[in-house]
Amino acid sequence: MRLLVLGAGFSGRAIAQAFMLAGFSAVGTTRSPDKQVALAVLGIEPLLFDGEAISAELASVMEGATHLVQSIAPGKNGDPLFRPGTKPVGDLMPNLQWVGYLSTVGVYGDHKGAWVDEDTPIHPASTRSVERVEAEERWLAFSEQCGLPVAVLRLAGIYGPGRNALRNVEEGTARRLIKKDQVFNRIRVEDIGGSALFLARGGHSGVFNITDDEPGPPQDVVAEAARLMGAEMPPEVPFETAELSPMARSFYGENKRVSNARIRSLGFFFRYPNYRMSLAQMWSDNDWRG
Structure with a gap:
């Protein structure tokens, strides 16, 4: 094959x-x-x-x-x-x-x-x-x-080893961007x-x-990464005043919670159904840098 x-x-x-x-x-x-x-x-x-x-x-x-x-x-x-x-x-x-x-x-x-x-x-x-x-x-x-x-x-x-909030915190590029009621999968x-x-x-x-099981605010992912690392909490930045590329800003124009029930109904199991367990695994296994 x-x-x-x-x-x-x-x-x-x-x-x-x-x-x-x-x-x-x-x-x-x-x-x-x-x-x-x-x-x-x-x-x-x-x-x-x-x-x-x-x-x-x-x-x-x-x-x-x-x-x-x-x-x-x-x-x-x-x-x-x-x-x-x-x-x-x-x-x-x-x-x-x-x-x-x-x-x-x-x-x-x-x-x-x-x-x-x-x-x-x-x-x-x-x-x-x-x-x-x-x-x-x-x-x-x-x-x-x-x-x-x-x-x-x-x-x-999409995220994973080499592309994740842990790396962003380490590299000093992480921000807790705040937009009221915004969630992402x-x-x-x-x-x-x-x-x-x-x-x-x-x-x-x-x-x-x-997609994962748990859509949530983007700032929570950054906060969890900083907590795992024992790092200083990245600053909160209001969405309205944030410097963003047009593409990045367009992502925040869409707000939804996406269900993965169809593929799960066929018998597929996600290894990493939420960001907390996923970040914890990468941090524990030290493969987050990719």
Whole structure:
């Protein structure tokens, strides 16, 4: 069994590692020659792909792939596998058995703190979320047309070893940003890998929220990291006066609690269902620096 990950970044690498532990071989694409070495160190066969033209080498890998995870953001040019002039996915990948498409809970838009699930009408606000919806629809239409299982994984805020509040506290970049009643869901990167493998093994198709059990205020995560480390509590910063990039500020324009009940109903168990136990594990095992 052979997995191809288009876009082997933080999440894509975790997915490849989960599949390899289950006996798969894995190829991961990257735009950067510098990152090829890092993929190879993990046992992932690296392949350069700029997200545009499909090279002969990539086409050869696609031909032998049995499983695909598409992690590349669509952008203004759309999904690279559905652009005009590109061969149909079924022709490019004749041995394909399952596809996972990595999307975002951002497609739901703002629900003013209310709970949402996969049946909640979506109202994407940002351009990037609108593009994700369009990509989801293409993959789900492909699934229906070809009878091939495609799982759309809507991911919450991703963290894990190397990317977390403990590192932010250590590096002095952590802030307790305060916006009244704001909550976010999160997801540990290893649970992304585990959920993708679970859905692939079961041949599951459809939309699945991949998120923790406990949406909460972002400042509480920072406070918990500082408490674990015995560090000075980072300062509170009012959202209204905080210096934020336009993208960071847009995240705070969406407020919702995202349910993961659908994938749990299939029998999947999250290893890290809340940020407190997850931060405690990283701190205790000293793997938080990545």
